Amino acid sequence: MAATKASKEQKYDRQLRLWGDHGQESLESAHVCLINATATGTEILKNLVLPGIGAFTIVDGHTVSGEDVGNNFFLSNNSIGKNRAQAATELLQELNSDVSGNFVEESPNKLLDNNPEFFNRFTIVIGVQLPESTCLRLDSVLWSASVPFLVCKSYGLIGYMRLVVQEHSVIESHPDNALEDLRLNQPFAELKNHIQSYDLDSMDKKDHSHTPWIIIVAKHLERWLSEHNLQPPKNYKEKEAFRQFIREGIRKKENGVPEDEENFEEAIKNVNTALNPTKIPSTVEDLFNSEECNDVTSQTPSFWVMLRAVKEFALNEGNGSLPVRGTIPDMIADSQKFINLQNVYREKAMQDAAAVSKHVECLLQSIGKYIANRRCRCLGKNSSFLRVVRCRSLAEEYSVDTVNKDEITSSMDNPDSEMVFYLMLRSVDRFYQQHSRYPGKAKVYTNVCAVPCKSTHPPKRFCRYGAAEPHTVAAFLGGSAAQEAIKIISHQFVPFNNTFIYNAMSQTSATLQL
């Protein structure tokens, strides 16, 4: 077992650096359903099998045609005539022996007729090149089962993705510019004591220049507050004055020239970060105020139970603040001082996480559920970055009463908007619905809209695609869709909401909320 773990660590090394052990664990326990093993479908699945999802199931009632073999890397000449799900499963399975591959030789419609619960078992369902009617049926089944549904389509040089998920919680959103959580404006007791243990004036020179900047700022802030009616520096001018105040703390040589103390320079540079007031971000505040957070029942998903516990923490032990994150940035300091300081934050974070766990336990007692302690810790650490994504259902998007007219009309003001392609995709779907085939060269839906274009109308060209799936577009969409699926499965990074259009002619893309 240890050997398997080590070899996996090696095989997945480069991706563990993006989503960590726990992200990998989520992947490995995921079961992904792919409907239709077209070029786009197998490209998506390839990109999920390689990083090591637990299992996949392909649902496909088609038999492999010569055309399939022409643009699909995972179907070969000798698979012609076989069921497409089976043929693709065999070749995709070869990519990674840690993944369990399954297939169902049936059309999704048939499955929906006979056994609609079939789809409830999956972590995510990815439907490729599906007609409108099937999409809507799946939409309703998966929506009520709270299974995320990713709709993908390559149509000529256009790629389309639509994410349907009632509610998706993101614990680790990995924001690009996260602020540090240092609590210098309201230090907790342990931090206060730790700061007290330093006496900058009586230190020898070496210790003075190896004191972490956090301590330097804290010490100077203390004095500043006592001299300024307990008001911290707020505006630029005051912060500038505060920087000068720190600068004066730099030791001087005998001749009056300041010593070269890099830790002080670091402190001055970090004044803004350090003075950032500790508060609950509005995104998290909104979550605290939502109904799901406040009415915890036995039906409540564990994310909301944990969130409620965090709220309880903030209202009680936290005195209005979230649990301490427990990490500090790298800084100039000697090891011992740095580690001591780090431990102050780390221990406080563990204490806070334990307090949150207590609240979770209390909440769970009434509803008889279990949540792993590890998840509470992860949530505690990331409590400022929690996000919830809510998409509209396809039913809402398609219904005349709830269609998002505003988004569509406002986009249409821009002639280059990718919205045009969305409308055309909807039209060809409708065409298919009526004629059971996609429009060819002859039939043109010129009534969709007119777009400035050099030679011919785009709709005409659009029809010329005849629902073809060029491999490069499939490859592009394969990468993009798999990436979104990984976000959903790992609950890390924020997925798009809710429609993505890719235009391979101009290499442009857009995200629309429909």
Next chain:
Amino acid sequence: VALSKVFGSLRKELHDTLSTCKVLVVGAGGIGCELLKNLVLTGFKNIEVIDLDTIDVSNLNRQFLFQKKHVGKSKAQVAKESVLQFCPTVNITAYHDSIMNPDYNVEFFRNFMLVMNALDNRAARNHVNRMCLAADIPLIESGTAGYLGQVTVIKKGLTECYECQPKPTQKTFPGCTIRNTPSEPIHCIVWAKYLFNQLFGEEDADQEVSPDTADPEAAWNPEDTAARATASENDGDIKRVSTKDWARSTGYDAVKLFHKLFKDDIMYLLTMDKLWKTRKAPTPLVWQQLEDSASPQELSAGSGLKDQQVLGVWGLCQLFQHSVETLRSQLQEMGEGAELVWDKDDPPAMDFVTAAANLRMHIFSMNTKSRFDVKSMAGNIIPAIATTNAVIAGLIVLEGLKILSGELESCRTIFLNKCPNLRKKLLVPCILDPPIANCYVCASKPEVMVKLNVHKTTVLSLQDRILKERFGMVAPDVQIEDGKGTILISSEEGETETNNSKFLADFGIRNGSRLQVDDFLQDYTLLVNVLHTEELERDVEFEVVGEAPDKAPSPQTTPEEVNSVTNGNKDSAQPSTSSKAEDDDIMIVDSEEENEGASSSTAAATSGTKRKHSDAETGETSTKRPRTDQSSAAAAPTDDDDDDDIITLD
């Protein structure tokens, strides 16, 4: 629009082109595998692929043409075989070789209608850029890093070349910092990698690990420095020869090695007391003391340690001992004269570097790092996933189709973002910029100005550090424009080696001297203007005028990781440092002032007759940064220009 024409009325023509034209794919790794698949399924019939590398386990999470059974085999060869299994009708030629090998000359490049780079290092990218310019073949350049990716098109005379925009200099660390005064974990990691080579691998004089007595900062006066330098050269030579031999003579006794490296050498460093006036002095370690004071848990810690764990000092000692023993027996099994090659994916080698680097970090009062983190830094690891590569390879082929259908003007530089930017764009296409007039690679008469000390720069370091490393040449010939045409360096073996250890001044090179440098393989000539100076910073060998000095970053400066895209820099010896990013430190800005200064000194040096560019031109180009992709974005009607989301191609 262009491409719809491609797939529409021109479809037949294009299809014919695809089935007859020959294309070259440079690299069969993450992007390369995806690219080969996309090419054959788009209808390309004649493909050549070259890659120097062999397959590693850590490739398998994304390089889908390879399986476990292929580990250790040639990437190019296996990629070819795997593709042929699926598409038996295409012609693929595979080369298990370096693209920088002289066999792949300009003639070779002229065989292709299109060259696509799927590389992971800058040296090879520079080289292919030059070869394609020389052969006048269109090149598609690409790169990925984690979720970020980029594709661009390069065509001689029409677009910027790969080297038009100065790239952030890759970090090198001065010898004294590595040997005497490490201040960041990366310095200790580089030291540990050098140590590995000194003990088990190929010894390299530039990778010395013992205290550097010639450190100018350690001396009280210049004469003293000179004296120490001479002393150390003699002394150093003896030591250098003996490091490995000495280790062998002790039977690679881990405790003895430990005491030399972590006690005796450190005590020696402490005698160079001037170094510790402003720094915290290192603390020597004594094996027995550490063993005695180790906590019971530490004592029981075995070798099967988890990657992300940060070990205590005694744990590190044990890891050191254990890895030295493993490496010793590996070396013994290989027989007399064998050498090990450091590989980040080889567990004992990685254990050794983790232990040695962390022990040194501890000695120099730094916070120790987990094996996982050390590996990131030591191996220059850039995260890589299947999805990004798939997206980028898809984009490459679409750009290729535009080139092959003569629609070069509709080609774009495309940036792939981690998530849709503020304007909801995942992809940011930018119009291609025209060539930079004074680019030192693609200009009609390339010229640079290099600031150095002619009394301290040897011919060898001109060749290796400046011409090869900095200016990316493979086999330079150098002629002094002194009216006599003195040959300083010849690429023919045995002709000028005797010059190597001499200083430039010995050949009459002084301020204002001009050197004509030719690389016949790259069909590239560069005129180097020498600007003599005595005032380079400690450990800086030279500066290219108009660029920031070529030296290691201070602790606060940050690597370009976040904003530039590479797919590994494994064959560059310069690892990246910390992981936090501060915007203002990312780019090296060449100031207008410096450039003007350069022009006027050029003028002065060449009696005012040879100024190549007007000030206006110089001024404009010098303020241009890789980030000016935005200005082109603004020019392109369909683009958006979200600042934070532009990444520069490396």
